[in-house]
Amino acid sequence: MTSRFIFSRNYLINWNNNNFGKTVLDAGAGERRIQPLFTHNTYVSQDFAAYAGGVDTMPPSSSSEWDRTWDSGSCDIICDIVSIPRPSESFDLITLLEVVEHLPDPAAAIQELARLLKPGGSLLITCPNLCAEHQTPYFYYSGFSRYFFQNLLQDSTGLQLTSLVPQGDFISAHFSELRQLLYASSSKIITLPLLLTLVGAEKFVRFLTSIGHVPQPVSCSGWSAVYTKQ
Numbered sequence: 001m002t003s004r005f006i007f008s009r010n011y012l013i014n015w016n017n018n019n020f021g022k023t024v025l026d027a028g029a030g031e032r033r034i035q036p037l038f039t040h041n042t043y044v045s046q047d048f049a050a051y052a053g054g055v056d057t058m059p060p061s062s063s064s065e066w067d068r069t070w071d072s073g074s075c076d077i078i079c080d081i082v083s084i085p086r087p088s089e090s091f092d093l094i095t096l097l098e099v100v101e102h103l104p105d106p107a108a109a110i111q112e113l114a115r116l117l118k119p120g121g122s123l124l125i126t127c128p129n130l131c132a133e134h135q136t137p138y139f140y141y142s143g144f145s146r147y148f149f150q151n152l153l154q155d156s157t158g159l160q161l162t163s164l165v166p167q168g169d170f171i172s173a174h175f176s177e178l179r180q181l182l183y184a185s186s187s188k189i190i191t192l193p194l195l196l197t198l199v200g201a202e203k204f205v206r207f208l209t210s211i212g213h214v215p216q217p218v219s220c221s222g223w224s225a226v227y228t229k230q
Contacts, residue, residue, distance in 0.1 A: 004126040004167045007224040008097055011124060012037045015093060022092035027081055027113055028099030030072045044091070045075040046084060051138050070135075081109045089118045100127045101141045106148075107156045114157040114229065123159060123227040125149075129220050130173045132180050146218075149225045159227035166220035171209070173221035175202040 012034060022041045026034060029045035053070030079085060081103065094113050100106040113123055129143045149164050168176065178198055185191050209216065 002165050002167050002224070004165070004222040004224040007165055008095075008124060008126050009034075009037070011224075011226070012095070015122070016041055019092065023090065025084075025086075025091040025094045025113075025116060027084075027094055027096050027109075028102070029075050031070065032075065034095065034097065041092075044077065046077040046079065046081065047072040047075040048080055049073045049075065049078045051135055082112050084112060084116060086116055088115050090116050092118055092121045094121070094123045096123065096125045098126055098128065100125065100144065101131065102135060102138045104140055106141070106144075107152060110153055110159075111157050114159050114227075117159075117229045119229050121229050122162075123229075125225040125227070126223065128222045129167075130177055132177060143219075144223065146223075149223065153227070157227075158230070160230055161225065162228050163224070163226040165224040167222035167224070168220050170216040170219040171202060171205055173219050175205075176221045 016038050020040050024038055024041055024043050026032065026043065026045045029047050030051075032043075032045045035043050035045070049072045051070055051072065077084060077086070081099075082105065094117055096110070096113065100109075103109045110123070110125075117123055127144060131142050133139050133142075146164060146166075150161060153159065154161055175198060179195075182191055182195055182198075185194065208214070
C-alpha cells in the first residue's frame with residue numbers, strides 16, 4: 001500500500017534537497033507540521049484559523065488528538081483560502097495537505113492556488129477518501145474520485161496533473177475506516193479483540209474475493225496528487 005503521508009514527506013524532502021532560496025506556501029497549514037522540512041527554502045503558512053480543536057466524533061475519554069486544542073493562529077497569513085492576499089505567481093511550491101475535505105468549494109480554492117503558483121512550479125495535494133468526520137464543523141466531503149483530480153481540477157485551474165497515486169484499494173479503505181473504532185474505544189479489554197477481528201476479517205474477505213474472482217469496486221483510502229503550472 002502506498003501511504004500518502006510517506007509519499008508527501010518524501011516528495012517534500014526531495015524538493016527541498018533540490019531547490020535553494022525558493023518560496024513555499026503551505027495552504028491550510030494548521031500547526032505547520034511540514035515547516036522543519038524546508039531547511040534552505042522560505043516557508044510561508046496560510047490558514048483561516050477558525051478551527052480550535054475539540055472532541056469531534058471521538059469520545060472525551062479518547063487519547064487521540066481529536067480532543068486537544070489546535071493552534072493555527074500563528075500562521076503567516078490568516079485568511080480565506082479562496083482569497084489569499086499575495087501577488088500572482090509568488091510561490092515555487094504550494095502544498096495542500098489533508099485540507100480539501102474541509103473546504104466548501106475545493107475547486108475554487110485550488111484555482112486560487114494556481115493563481116499564486118509560478119510557471120514551472122508544483123502543487124502537491126493529499127487527502128483522505130472514505131473518511132469519518134473530523135475537525136467538525138469544518139468537514140464537508142468524505143471522498144473524491146480520480147475524475148475530480150484528472151478532469152475537474154485540470155479544467156478549472158489549467159494545471160497539469162503529473163502524478164496521481166491512490167492509497168490502498170476498496171477493501172483496505174473500508175477496513176481502515178473500521179479501525180477508527182480502535183481509537184474511539186476507551187476499553188483495553190475490547191481494543192485487542194477488536195483489532196484481531198478486523199485483521200482477520202480483512203484477510204478473510206480478500207481470500208474469498210480472490211478464490212471467487214470477485215472484482216473490487218474502484219476506490220481507495222486516500223490520494224496523493226502533483227500538478228505543475230505550464
